Amino acid sequence: MSKQSARAVAWGALKYWDVRGGHLSDVLSRALTGIDMAPNDRRMCQELVFGVVRWQRWLDHVAAGYMTKKPGLPLRNLIRLGAYQLLFMDAAMPVHAAVHETVGVAREVGLGRLSGVTNAVLRKIAASVEDWSNRRRSLETTDPGLALSHPDLLVDRWRSWMPEDRVLALMRANNESAAVFLRINTLRVAPEEAHAALLGEGIPFEGFGRHALVIRLGRGFGVLEDLPGFFDGWFYVQDPSTLEPVDVLDPRPGEKVLDLCSAPGGKTTYMAQMMEDRGEIVAVDVDARRLDRLRQNCERLGVNCVQPLLWDPHADALTDLLDEQRFDAVLVDVPCSNTGVIRRRPEVRWRLEASSWDDLEQTQTRLLQLAADQVRPGGRLVYSTCSVEWEENQGRVEAFLRKQARWRKMDSKLVSGWENGHDSGFYCCLNRD
Structure with missing residues (x-):
């Protein structure tokens, strides 16, 4: 098992996806294979990868305001990585950590020559976080594709058959983190027994009122395979x-x-x-x-x-x-x-x-x-x-x-x-x- 920081693994996954595409979850799984990383760092790595891909159009727009030419692939993903932390993880991510640690990624992955420009751009973004947030909100109704980081192709398609308020609601929802839902498998366990086992282990969850066999896991539920009864077939991960x-x-x-x-x-x-x-x-x-x-x-x-x-x-x-x-x-x-x-x-x-x-x-x-x-x-x-x-x-x-x-x-x-x-x-x- 090798050691790498969560940000460095995220940068590598983003670079790989930018070049080869594919299912993002598969790309991230591949990037984490053989890496010795604590569960909290793995969650952070996933948040960074999925968050950057969600918001990349807006992140590139913000970065372009501080750069004289379009950056190459390695630098672009360094800037995206840092900008996402500053603009969308500000409550959980101190500014100095977002800038300093992202600059450190450049050195960690052998791109020390990019550390100076990465530092300069991210510090300028950090000084204007509130201004950029206000600008983005003001653009949601006039340029939702940019403000909510979707291609105009999809925005135009949805506008052709949905009212504007539903289009905006759909786009906003697309930028939220997806919840983890479990279907209780009654071939193996009664719902009451499954609920009791999760409660007994202190697993955060709530029922999903629209379907009696579905529960929604709360944040910090741990590793799916460690849930009581998972290997015994009590649950299937299913939206x-x-x-x-x-x-x-x-x-x-x-x-x-x-x-x-x-x-x-x-x-x-x-x-x-x-x-x-x-x-x-x-x-x-x-x-x-x-x-x-x-x-x-x-x-x-x-x-x-x-x-x-x-x-x-x-x-x-x-x-x-x-x-x-x-x-x-x-x-x-x-x-x-x-x-x-x-x-x-x-x-x-x-x-x-x-x-x-x-x-x-x-x-x-x-x-x-x-x-x-x-x-x-x-x-x-x-x-x-x-x-x-x-x-x-x-x-x-x-x-x-x-x-x-x-x-x-x-x-x-x-x-x-x-x-x-x-x-x-x-x-x-x-x-x-």
């Missing part, structure tokens, strides 16, 4: 927004259910829980590694009714893979833009382009039709996303129904998580005549 599509599908004990795009298994194992692990769930996915995670999750949670199935869409027709079976209920949680989970995955906002939705339209339309083809007469189909985009949600379902005489829309909802402190998404339940 409440992902439970609603399963609730409306209403899988019942003894039914035959298909979960298309199933890995890593959050919705799959919740369906098994609702079915009391009786019946059959065929869990299909195209990613072998993620399907292995589904198997591991099923084992930990005590789920036995799931049959994982790897599908190569380039080689196998889905109906052939399924032996032309028909199902009582089908869930298709399609690949999407992920704009409903930007709070949890802040990097999403920066990877989307105008052309992103062209490819998604083809994929989502094809998967919805494939899912519909597997439903028996009288059966149920739920289409879901973790997107807030109209054309991926209501628009996709309406286009499907215009071509399908045998299907009726029973229920649909845009899950506006920005109003309730969790992720957002969409579902629509359809019945086949």
Whole structure:
């Protein structure tokens, strides 16, 4: 195990992500591998990485006021790192520590030549923190993309179908830290027993009133794997927004259910829980590694009714893979833009382009039709996303129904998580005549 400061690891993760992209949580996990770091420092490292990526447009705007030319990648991430501490962690981070320790990162990572300019820029920002905060607040209504650090592409899209106050509420929520929610797995433990065990260990948590099986962990809960009963399958980390599509599908004990795009298994194992692990769930996915995670999750949670199935869409027709079976209920949680989970995955906002939705339209339309083809007469189909985009949600379902005489829309909802402190998404339940 090697020793590195939390700020130096954060700088390395940010530099890696800037060059290679990817899921920010995976990038951070990779950066922390083999590093000997106390839990509090790990939490600080995560706060720095996720915070800088959330606010990078505003941070770059502030820094540009004190620099004569655009900085190179190493310096840019040093300045972002220090500016984030000064502008958004001021209550917990003394000014001298933010400046001094960030300058120290330059030396720690072998970039001592950048310590002078880093020090100069950060000291100028530190002298104007209140002024920058006031400027940002004043810009929220006139230039929300800059003030709330989102690309104008997304702001313009959301303004095209949402009122301005909802757009601003969504953007503000996207810049908050995501809470950690647990689903209590009643195949392993009763909710009362789970609550008592957490209370007995002094774990901070609260019930989530909109769903009886969900609890929200408080700050300082420690390490997930150390929670009582975690390895025994009492809990699954799962946002409440992902439970609603399963609730409306209403899988019942003894039914035959298909979960298309199933890995890593959050919705799959919740369906098994609702079915009391009786019946059959065929869990299909195209990613072998993620399907292995589904198997591991099923084992930990005590789920036995799931049959994982790897599908190569380039080689196998889905109906052939399924032996032309028909199902009582089908869930298709399609690949999407992920704009409903930007709070949890802040990097999403920066990877989307105008052309992103062209490819998604083809994929989502094809998967919805494939899912519909597997439903028996009288059966149920739920289409879901973790997107807030109209054309991926209501628009996709309406286009499907215009071509399908045998299907009726029973229920649909845009899950506006920005109003309730969790992720957002969409579902629509359809019945086949």
